[in-house]
Amino acid sequence: MSIDTAPLFQPLRVGPLTLSHRVVMAPLTRMRATVPGCSPNEMNARYYGQRASQGGLIIAEASQVMPGGRPAPSTPGCHSDEQVAGWAGVVKAIHDKGGYVFLQLWHVGRLSHSSFQPDGQPPFAPSPIAIDGKTRTADGQLVPYETPREIPADAMPSYVEAYAQATRNAMRAGFDGVEIHGANGYLLEQFLQQRSNRRTDAWGGAVENRMRLLLDVTKAAAAVAGADRVGVRLSPFGVANGSGDDHPEPLYRDVIRALDPLGLAYLHLIEPRASGAGQREVDHQDVPSAAVMYRRDWRGPLIAAGNFKPDTATRMVAEGHADAIAFGRYFISNPDLPARIRQGSEFTPYHRPTFYSQGEEGYTDYPPMAA
Numbered sequence: 001m002s003i004d005t006a007p008l009f010q011p012l013r014v015g016p017l018t019l020s021h022r023v024v025m026a027p028l029t030r031m032r033a034t035v036p037g038c039s040p041n042e043m044n045a046r047y048y049g050q051r052a053s054q055g056g057l058i059i060a061e062a063s064q065v066m067p068g069g070r071p072a073p074s075t076p077g078c079h080s081d082e083q084v085a086g087w088a089g090v091v092k093a094i095h096d097k098g099g100y101v102f103l104q105l106w107h108v109g110r111l112s113h114s115s116f117q118p119d120g121q122p123p124f125a126p127s128p129i130a131i132d133g134k135t136r137t138a139d140g141q142l143v144p145y146e147t148p149r150e151i152p153a154d155a156m157p158s159y160v161e162a163y164a165q166a167t168r169n170a171m172r173a174g175f176d177g178v179e180i181h182g183a184n185g186y187l188l189e190q191f192l193q194q195r196s197n198r199r200t201d202a203w204g205g206a207v208e209n210r211m212r213l214l215l216d217v218t219k220a221a222a223a224v225a226g227a228d229r230v231g232v233r234l235s236p237f238g239v240a241n242g243s244g245d246d247h248p249e250p251l252y253r254d255v256i257r258a259l260d261p262l263g264l265a266y267l268h269l270i271e272p273r274a275s276g277a278g279q280r281e282v283d284h285q286d287v288p289s290a291a292v293m294y295r296r297d298w299r300g301p302l303i304a305a306g307n308f309k310p311d312t313a314t315r316m317v318a319e320g321h322a323d324a325i326a327f328g329r330y331f332i333s334n335p336d337l338p339a340r341i342r343q344g345s346e347f348t349p350y351h352r353p354t355f356y357s358q359g360e361e362g363y364t365d366y367p368p369m370a371a
């Protein structure tokens with residue numbers, strides 16, 4: 001049965017940009033930057049160019065703001081000149097097709113490993129609490145997560161500055177804006193949540209302290225790029241990478257209300273039914289929608305993500321619960337996803353084993369719709 005997806009194809013203002021439709025490409029880690037150097041390359045530019053559409057918004061994959069902020073050898077960074085040059089090629093491929101692109105900025109905190117730290121010691125995080133589970137070292141061995149080192153209070157400003165510098169670098173590469181990755185159990189969420197933040201200084205304890213790093217980072221990025229070119233991604237109630245808080249509902253309300261007056265480009269909420277990196281096929285569906293829950297706490301554009309299909313995406317926007325919908329996995333396997341949704345065409349299924357593999361397979365070889 002075909003559905004009328006017209007609500008997804010109305011223009012939307014996001015900061016200074018006017019999007020021509022509301023089908024956003026979600027940030028997707030694909031582990032295909034050049035090693036060593038973590039620099040985006042021509043293959044990455046081709047992949048993103050395939051997914052660009054006139055007036056459409058792409059949020060490019062999580063990119064570390066400093067070398068020790070990465071979880072793997074081949075995630076891209078945005079802290080070196082070589083990386084900026086690589087990103088400029090990606091941006092050009094998207095702009096050449098009339099699309100827009102923000103870069104997602106991250107630091108994975110305790111998800112990293114000593115083999116990625118410049119001094120070879122365990123990674124840094126808010127508190128010395130290890131995640132239960134396993135990770136891979138730089139040379140690919142599967143090992144338990146390490147107990148991280150606590151970031152000293154006097155080092156905190158250097159983290160804020162790293163995000164500011166990455167924003168400067170992103171703007172130099174030509175990005176239309178940056179998205180601060182405050183979701184999925186990474187550094188900024190580790191600070192937000194009690195299970196990973198046991199600090200007793202100005203960066204822990206009360207909610208206003210736990211949200212300080214997210215807010216300072218966001219304000220620093222806004223000071224560089226302009227607030228209307230900075231978005232923030234959050235995953236209230238999400239379960240990813242050891243995340244969790246005992247009181248998520250008021251925590252995220254406070255965070256969103258604190259971000260609201262900054263005049264940001266958008267807020268990007270991952271629905272709690274979606275797992276952090278889309279690892280599971282079908283997630284719990286009986287949880288409330290984060291977008292519905294927090295819509296009234298946020299006055300700017302709201303992007304919702306997580307297990308959307310054309311019918312549910314259309315309904316979210318038509319009913320006013322979100323202004324745009326970000327698609328992840330289906331954007332991997334359908335480079336022309338907005339056009340397919342508009343025309344009611346079938347989706348190509350995605351192939352999970354190539355999400356994080358290498359090379360063109362499962363990356364640049366998904367075909368567009370037959371003409």
Ligand SMILES: Cc1cc2nc3c(=O)[nH]c(=O)nc-3n(C[C@H](O)[C@H](O)[C@H](O)COP(=O)(O)O)c2cc1C
Nearest residue numbers: 026027028029062274277278306307327328329355
């Ligand atoms: C392969 C893969 C990589 C991902 N990488 C990121 C990432 O870099 N940053 C992020 O915020 N979310 C990441 N996610 C989560 C997606 O952005 C999205 O929230 C999730 O896949 C749910 O949306 P979907 O059901 O449309 O796929 C990733 C998901 C997948 C499947």
